[in-house]
Amino acid sequence: MLTIAIQNGNVIDVRSKKIVKLNIGIQDGVIVQLSEMPLEATRVIDGTGLYVAPGFIDVHGHLDGYEYGGELSAMQGVTTTVGGNCGYCPVQLKEFFDEQDRRGYPINQAMLVGHDAPLREAVGLTDPHMLAEPEQIEQMKELARQALRDGACGVSFGLDYVPGCSIEEVKALASVCAEFGRICPVHTRLLVENDLYSLYEVIDVARQTGAHMLVSHFVYQYCNGMVPQAISMLEKARARGLKVEMDSGMYTNWSTYLNTTTFDLQNIQMNQWSWEQMVVGTGTYRGKVMTEELYHHMRAYHPNEAIVLFEGEEWEIYECLKLPYSMPSSDAGAYAVGEGHPQIAGTFPRYIREMVKERKLLTLEEAIYKGTLLPAEIFDFEKKGSIELGYDADLFLFDLDQIRDMAQYPHLGAPDAAPEGIPYVLVNGVLAVDEGICTHSRSGKCIRK
Ligand SMILES: [Zn+2]
Structure with a gap:
């Protein structure tokens, strides 16, 4: 008996780039059957209406x-x-x-x-x-x-x-x-x-x-x-x-960590990024929009937090x-x-x-x-x-x-x-x-x- 069968799904065949109606039989972690016939399995998943x-x-x-x-x-x-x-x-x-x-x-x-x-x-x-x-x-x-x-x-x-x-x-x-x-x-x-x-x-x-x-x-x-x-x-x-x-x-x-060279003050200035372009992604200040004061505080005391730059x-x-x-x-x-x-x-x-x-x-x-x-x-x-x-x-x-x-x-x-x-x-x-x-x-x- 198959462990899992997926019935009636619209299967995306990425090799031929076609969508086909096939039932999929799975055993030991591997696809072992692809069939138009209904399959029996310990668990049957109904794929009707799904890809x-x-x-x-x-x-x-x-x-x-x-x-x-x-x-x-x-x-x-x-x-x-x-x-x-x-x-x-x-x-x-x-x-x-x-x-x-x-x-x-x-x-x-x-x-x-x-x-x-x-x-x-x-x-x-x-x-x-x-x-x-x-x-x-x-x-x-x-x-x-x-x-x-x-x-x-x-x-x-x-x-x-x-x-x-x-x-x-x-x-x-x-x-x-x-x-x-x-x-x-x-x-x-x-x-x-x-x-x-x-x-x-x-x-x-x-x-x-x-x-x-x-x-x-x-x-x-x-x-x-x-x-x-x-x-x-x-x-x-x-x-x-x-x-x-x-x-x-x-x-x-994108997002990276505050302690990287990306967020060195010199690099921020060179790129002309404004503080408002930065939002704190992690830690105590998560969700805060950056300010000059917060930047210096975080570089000193919270350097491992992630920053999102808009x-x-x-x-x-x-x-x-x-x-x-x-x-x-x-x-x-x-x-x-x-x-x-x-x-x-x-x-x-x-x-x-x-x-x-x-x-x-x-x-x-x-x-x-x-x-x-x-x-x-x-x-x-x-x-x-x-x-x-x-x-x-x-x-x-x-x-x-x-x-x-x-x-x-x-x-x-x-x-x-x-x-x-x-x-x-x-x-x-x-x-x-x-x-x-x-x-x-x-x-x-x-x-x-
Ligand atoms: Zn990267």
Whole structure:
């Protein structure tokens, strides 16, 4: 007997980009039947009036094993997250993978090894302004190789946070990724707002090393009117055969920690950001709009809190996400209940609602493909991202009429409010969301490359 059957759903076949009426049979975490005939199972889910899609693969996250964030992702139909982004991986990968597999996690997890941490830290480059010596670069290359052997799916960079890093250092580590056929996501180095040289750097690394580069949270980097020009640079690089893609989110207003170089006073002044553009996302002052006094107080006494910076224009979001080589991503961080940025709970339902329903920029099949099979292929995750026989039973069911994000910015409401219209989510054949309720299941596995 099958463990779970999903009957009468409209199944989104992301490979053929067609919607088909099929019943899905699941056993031992795997899709074992796709049939027009009714199926018998211990649990039968009625998919009448619902779409059945492969679970989203969120290629840009910072959950890094944080449980609540995993549940917020699951509630959106995300069944796999990629952590260790923006040059920062806070864990030892080998131990992390073993520990997470022992404890279980709401969704599947893949990890990148971070350039800043652990690599730069491990060779003594603890100051982000320090330039690496040739020997240190050699040591970092060796450590990166070890991490890739331990199962990291690539090396991530957060060049904004490491002003002292030379392009030689990036190329050296990208070459290591190229050796392994793995990916290099880059949070680009914006010296000032509107800095397109930062994108040129990434393209140049792809050209000189042959590495597969991914520009992280593209709209966060190039909003404020630069998106069309930034896209045309990427298109030219791709037309020359370089492997460069992007992931991008559903908001222009990004968030990072107050203690980063991004929020150094000098950088704030250089970018001409006003205090009113900043809202505190976490901690005692959550929801407060920044003032000069609060900024100095928080830098001194609350440096680890997240700040949301408001900038850019909404149309820039859609320019990025309608491209055939862009993938939707959340940039979700590890925040406590009631805190953070709405991207942690709203990104994916908002993506479907805006891109498919409201603006009709993508067909439903194309939109789902860009968040499932496309990332599975780019990251080379086997048996993921599609509803096919023998594939992992990572799925979600949604009501296209009802689907909507409810998460708000911290000064307006709850950033972690769960979306509506997603009644069922399965991770490796186990219900992580059942009738719209989080089951607190822990069926996610680590994806070791
Ligand atoms: Zn980033």
